[in-house]
Amino acid sequence: MRASGCSALLIAAFALAAAPVGAQAAKVTKYQKMVTEGSPAELYELVGEDLWKKKKGPKNASLEKCDFGKGPGVLKGAYAALPRYFKDSNRVEDTESRILHCMMTLQGRSRKEALKRPFGNANKPSEMEYLTAYVAGQSRGYKMAPGMSHPKEKRAYELGEKLFFARTGLYDFSCASCHGEEGKRIRASQLPVLSKPKVAGPVMATWPAYRVSKSHLYTMQWRIANCYRQMRTPSPIWGSEVVNAMNMYMTVTGKGATYSGPGTKR
Amino acid sequence: MTMKWMLGAGIAALFLSPLVIAEVSDQEVQRVIKRDFKAKGQAKMDRLDQDVVQQICTQSRDKPSADVAKALESDQLKAIPFPSGSLMGNWKKGGKIAWSGKGMQWHEKTSKPSGGGCYNCHEISPKRTSFGTIGPSLRAWGKKRGSGADVQKYVYGKIYNSKAYNLCSHMPRFGTTGTLTEQQIKDLVAYVLDPSSPNNK
Numbered sequence: 001m002r003a004s005g006c007s008a009l010l011i012a013a014f015a016l017a018a019a020p021v022g023a024q025a026a027k028v029t030k031y032q033k034m035v036t037e038g039s040p041a042e043l044y045e046l047v048g049e050d051l052w053k054k055k056k057g058p059k060n061a062s063l064e065k066c067d068f069g070k071g072p073g074v075l076k077g078a079y080a081a082l083p084r085y086f087k088d089s090n091r092v093e094d095t096e097s098r099i100l101h102c103m104m105t106l107q108g109r110s111r112k113e114a115l116k117r118p119f120g121n122a123n124k125p126s127e128m129e130y131l132t133a134y135v136a137g138q139s140r141g142y143k144m145a146p147g148m149s150h151p152k153e154k155r156a157y158e159l160g161e162k163l164f165f166a167r168t169g170l171y172d173f174s175c176a177s178c179h180g181e182e183g184k185r186i187r188a189s190q191l192p193v194l195s196k197p198k199v200a201g202p203v204m205a206t207w208p209a210y211r212v213s214k215s216h217l218y219t220m221q222w223r224i225a226n227c228y229r230q231m232r233t234p235s236p237i238w239g240s241e242v243v244n245a246m247n248m249y250m251t252v253t254g255k256g257a258t259y260s261g262p263g264t265k266r
Numbered sequence: 267m268t269m270k271w272m273l274g275a276g277i278a279a280l281f282l283s284p285l286v287i288a289e290v291s292d293q294e295v296q297r298v299i300k301r302d303f304k305a306k307g308q309a310k311m312d313r314l315d316q317d318v319v320q321q322i323c324t325q326s327r328d329k330p331s332a333d334v335a336k337a338l339e340s341d342q343l344k345a346i347p348f349p350s351g352s353l354m355g356n357w358k359k360g361g362k363i364a365w366s367g368k369g370m371q372w373h374e375k376t377s378k379p380s381g382g383g384c385y386n387c388h389e390i391s392p393k394r395t396s397f398g399t400i401g402p403s404l405r406a407w408g409k410k411r412g413s414g415a416d417v418q419k420y421v422y423g424k425i426y427n428s429k430a431y432n433l434c435s436h437m438p439r440f441g442t443t444g445t446l447t448e449q450q451i452k453d454l455v456a457y458v459l460d461p462s463s464p465n466n467k
Contacts, residue, residue, distance in 0.1 A: 159295065165324065169313050170313045172429070176328075177436040178436075186400065187385060229373070232371060233314060234305050234314060235303060242299060242302035
């Protein structure tokens, strides 16, 4: 099914390029439907499941007892309930940060080793990308409900909101410079207004996401860092308070949407 | 104002508005940013130092008071080194600079010239159909306004430092930041204004 899904996808993409203008809208709808139904993101989930159960690190342990806040090993609905505050690490963590936490605590791995290559590519996806896809997939059908009560969760939201509107970097951009007004594009790419709940919901409910144009699945840590790259700032540190706060702001803004990822994007 | 009154107000604020107390200050945001980013490639940490324009636009959410905007725009304008003579370069070269979105990112080399990335946000020549819409359309801009010295100066200045004309514009300051050279900006001016540029056909 998966292989046929992929080839059907390609055929649809070619058909789309060749379609006359009149038939374009119908083809686009069909393409989007096919892209969603036969998503290669499923492959990432499957590999991620294997890696989740594999013993690794100095403690020769799997990640199966990782606690996302619903008890050790409970993955159902876990992604949809993040970011949130964790008492054991005394900080707000998103899914990726929590996976790192479990690699260090359960498997005994060093932060440096575990974070050697958080972002992969089509030829060689990263362990973190596989694992994030697997964990996220266990939240399909759950409503997005990040932590909003602990003072550090409130701080993360406020910090994220401030960051969203902060002018920075060589080009003076804030996130709102591009994602602040409805109907705007960068070249041909539509820009979601992530400060609006009805826009942020469907966007946040479909990350991580497989990008057809790159043949690869990307995570939210990547998405945020890559925006900053284009904003011509230095590099945000993986899993830092800045990145997790941005994630918190956008997730809280889109809360209540039903998680349906890992998604597929153009 | 007595000490007692101030104390009373302070205590009232403590109980009545926990949100105000929890608010993350702009200073705190800057502290966290400087802690949570690292220099990478050509993108050094000094790019995170907010200048007065970025500060004012951040604090006012891009809606500065008219007085402040006017004063700061004037300062920005004074700092633009306008070259003497014609500001119209080569529109063909300008077209390439307008199309290229490369340059100044952490993974890119500084040895190669940057593009202006104009099409990221503006419609210009009808020959380019993939354009963004964050900025206004520049289609036939020169045809409508001519290409006299004042018009050239305005376009040159706007590309060099957009904040001199609209303090919280979302357009980067391509000259001030060293992204584009004087000659590149002149080539872009020609791409927008030159009667023989496809933009004005």
